[in-house]
Amino acid sequence: MITIFSTSTFFGQQKMYVSLNGSYNFNGMSNDYGANNYTDISSVTSTEEKVNVSLGKGINIGAAFGYKFHKNIGAELGISYLLGSKTSWEKKYFGGDYYNENVSSKMLQVKPTLVLSTSFEKINPYAKLGAIIGSGSITENIDRSDIGAGDVYNDKYVKDGGLAFGYAASLGTTYKINTKFSLFAEINLNSLAYKPTKGTKTVSTKNGVDNLSSLLISDKEFEYVDTYQYGSTIPYNPDAPRKELTTTFEYSSIGLTIGLLYHF
Template identity: 25%
Template sequence: MPKFGIHLICLCLLLSSLNQLNAQTWFITPAVGYAWGAFSPPLGSNNINGNLENNNTTLGKGLYADLVVGYMFNRHLGVMLGGSFLFGEEVQVSRTEVGDELVNLTSQANKFQLVPALIISTGGERTRLYSRVGLVFPVTGRTLGKSQVITSGVETLTELKINGGFSVGFHGGLGVAVATSEHISLIAEIQLINLNIFRNKAEVQELSINGQDVLPGLNTFQREIDYKSEISPDDNIETNPNVNLDQPRDALTEATPFSSLGINIGVMFRLNSPQE
């Protein structure tokens, strides 16, 4: 190959590399969205006078408010760290009706989670498609479980506050960004979250029988629960002859599904020009 041709190819590669470096940019994106519980085993089931059905939902159902900070290494590859808050809807866990007897269980969750991810983009000037994939780390939150039991004309209402332990999930998203100016783009995306949170602690917040508050009469063993991955006869359980009623009772932990499929809309603010 003539030396001129080799020099021309090298020059083109150099200019392409400089263009990619010039595309480096920071961005911040506030967004809101709504998610439906999905991709998990049934949360519970209903039995209405012998008619059975599953409750195919999760506690990940509800409104989301997100704030994302990210960095694009070039037009096609970047990273992000998002903070996401779930304002969960109250969902039906199970309901059993047999004659005048009723057992109704519902649950509602609020939580804040961190979402680090890798971004891959088509890199268009005005309209670009992108995907992101990463992890989900719940940081803080609480779940309220409510039960209504009516038997022999006696109504018992209970509210249980549940805190989760350390958990890790996965998330992915597909979206489109449309630039309205050099520094502002509108985004719309579909987001999938796969997450289960194991119970850590729980405490009875309310307990009433036929409208009368009976919570003050509970001891610590009746009011608080410590969840564990394993239970032995020596743990603080009812069958232990040395059970301590002044300590929380021990119980086997269980996973609560928070998986969801949702849509988000937001505004991406580019903090510096890609030509800078």
């Protein structure tokens, strides 16, 4: 995670600090999203390639407040907003049909953190360990065609609800510029998992014409559950969200942080 104007440790007699941050997260663990590129080379030959989906990868912006209880021990509360990078894949069929999909994520994250640091005059190594609590959403866009019928479709789904939980750890060092400002650099590891509770189809078009309002509730809304029953003896309710099994999505990331902080 590369962070500009982010958080760091504290030194000297000053006890409080604030910071602003902007960061970029690199992939730490990919999701088994079932994503793959597929191409028909001919009527009898095709190629297929797995696509790794990383929802924790992307830009972060935020702020933090820190307090030093002791010259070597402090606590920090950070808030950041993830603007996840988009991952895309496509399928090209021999008859001319296509299926293109992309997925990305957004998430507000709160990070309470314990900070352990040295107390040298200029350069101070430090370590951080804390929790991550997030609230976010996953967006899927799908473009597809039916060449035989001469139709093209566009659908958009948003999965949200529930909270994400995980932990964060960092190793870094600060460099004192003056009594008010410090530069820092750190290596970060974020481990985070998210289980949304519901999903909604927010866009549905056919040949450029919106048909979302004509869809049944069960066709455009769903709930994530751990178990459900279905069958000929169980009544189907088209006016209620359908059930789908709960899925856990990985947001883990790793990277390098650099930035600037202000001491009170």
